[in-house]
Ligand SMILES: Nc1ncnc2c1ncn2[C@@H]1O[C@H](COP(=O)(O)OP(=O)(O)O)[C@@H](O)[C@H]1O
């Protein structure tokens with residue numbers, strides 16, 4: 001099973017495409033999921049998430065929910081929740097959001113700036129760290145659970161199939 005996956009993405013379109021691959025692998029795995037996205041402002045966290053949400057069938061825009069903190073999307077397959085905790089003053093504010101409800105059941109939770117919610121967020125199944133400059137981005141996917149390992153395995157297999 002794959003515990004770590006490294007990928008490059010040059011430009012926004014490549015990042016959205018990678019997000020769609022992640023979406024396909026996530027959709028193929030059963031059950032609820034928590035994914036942390038690490039990386040500075042402008043690294044492409046929201047862009048990657050846009051790809052995931054597009055894969056599930058959303059055709060409109062996907063913007064970081066900077067002020068509302070969470071944007072829930074309803075799909076037939078499962079709910080997908082996009083968090084951006086950049087403006088969270090204190091982790092306890094998450095209680096007012098009814099945070100626990102989001103993590104119940106089979107929802108896929110994608111969380112930007114998870115450090116801001118430390119102590120009140122569940123552990124991540126998958127952590128994605130993005131670095132880079134100019135149009136170049138490097139992504140490191142770290143699987144912390146068996147479910148996430150299977151997701152990375154699916155992404156790896158898809159990559160081999162495309163060669
Ligand atoms: N390879 C790339 N992947 C993602 N975004 C890129 C890339 N190259 C340039 N960009 C630009 O960087 C910005 C990323 O923004 P965004 O996804 O909102 O980042 P974040 O959510 O991490 O703050 C966009 O303006 C996008 O056009």
Ligand SMILES: [Mg+2]
Pocket residue numbers: 045046064084112
């Ligand atoms: Mg963002």
